[in-house]
Amino acid sequence: MTARRERVGWICLSVVLVAAIACRFLVGRDMLGQWTFTWPTSDSIEWRTGALISAFLAGAALSLSGIFLQTLLRNPLASPFVLGLSAGSQACVAAAYWIAAIGGPWMLMGGAIFPATVGALLALAVTLYFGRGTGGGIDPISLVLSGVIVGTVAAALASLIEWLLPLEMRPSLAGWALGRVPEVPEISVAVITAITVFTGIFMGIRNGATLDAMGLSEDESSSIGIHVVRVRLYLVLGSSVLAAVATALCGPLAFIGLIGPHMARSCVGPRHRASVLAAAISGSTLLIAADAVRHFAPASTGRLPIGVICALAGGPFFLILLRRGAAKAWMR
């Protein structure tokens, strides 16, 4: 990637981000439920800004989680949703709600972030355990299969727990489980997400060369001076926390964490010094754009859950990656 191409890539990313933000800011609904494309009234300015902040932070967190997982596993198909982290968070948050329903709401102090983090870590651990295969090395496709199954089971667990909840608690959890972009994000969750995202970007750029070196075989990265076990531990923790905060804020969203890193690398190249920040920007752009797009759906049935848009747009992308043999072509 020449310096000139990289510069063009940065310009493209910024333009698309600004366009997505403008789009989301201007799009809305009139009294009749028809979509409008005008400067918002003073009430809706606040709402739209809130939604923009939520989408910006959650998108960046998911995409950062994705790029760290892809680096950790040297697998371009890895992402927090595909490896079951999002569903793991979902299940643990549902469990926390359930415990809160039994033991009183004080059990939920600190919001959904803590249970979400536990869930993401657990899910990643189980996925890695079963995805390792017998040869010692990690086969990319087995890992993805393992993750998909872990995700499915965790999502089923989440539904089961949701079903056990008292009726009045169900709707809020069910809405969150389909994915949402909160117009009035919970301050504590938003602040923690912001801190996590900026820490992730900072650490990623600072240790860019180390992350690049993780792209070599384990023997090679170790012998050029990388403490492979330690770096892997950081990547596991970092990607889990990032996936968890995004899930706590917006629910389990599919494929943003997969497409973001690919979009970033195709714009600014594979070196982490550049691609970590670019991945955060790409993820934000994607989620903001998805949030804008759902306003165009007919309003009579209520607003389309954001998770639907993400899955509809992201699923085909994953299949194309699979078809192109991305997992095999990644390493040489």
Added chain:
Amino acid sequence: MTLKFEQALIRNGNFVLGQIDLQFRAAAVTVVIGPNGGGKSTLLRAAAGLLAAHAGHARLQCEPSQSARAEKLSTTSARMLTSEMEIAKIMPSQRARLLSFVPQRPESVAGFSVRTSVELGRVAMRADAPRVQLSMERTGIAALAEELVGHLSEGQRHRVAFARALAQRTAQTQLLIVDEPTSALDPSWTRTLAAELRHSASEGLAVIVATHDFAFAGAIADDVVALSQGKITAAGRAMEILTPHILQPIFNVPFRMVEHLAANPLCLPMWNGAINAT
């Protein structure tokens, strides 16, 4: 500096190598030979500190060189260097200064340029652009510097990995370990590589190379270690080991000395009868 294996037992999955008593000389090329599955790669990975000795020791013993002092090492790391060190217990960032390792099948992210991939050799130390450029020139890949690794042939990728090992070198570097380098290489690059390995030895490094290529082995070896079924079957100076009566029982193939291919006679496997025998 010497790298010493004492009563070492090394486990690599189900495979056990041992017990190994060996000493690798500085300023010499040691060639490791042996049938497939004999333990060559296991020995090399243990020498590189990537596998710990299950029992016994694999130690690196070195003196702080003048140049190491010139690099203004902190006193603790200078003191550490004077003592004997279990090679697998040295921190990777420190070990990277002492040795470089080229595996049999190097891997790199396909989207990296050749230059980026070679620069990774210096990830744990000061960046050194002239050194990176020189490494690429000496391995004949300078013209490919901006090419993507994914577009290269296997042999070219091997050169990239070797260039990375050259770029990694510091004033403290004591060891160069290369696992089966010649399998994907054309004759011209094999000759260049042989010259590079001899050059590294002449600079004072202990060079350890595993290979199945007996012409290559005979051309570069000072010492030879023969491994089969996880045991050392022969070890010593090249001219004593690379002889038909030692190699024949190890590989179960007839060997013969051939003159005029290199400075010294080479001991090569014979083809007579191979085709009819099967």
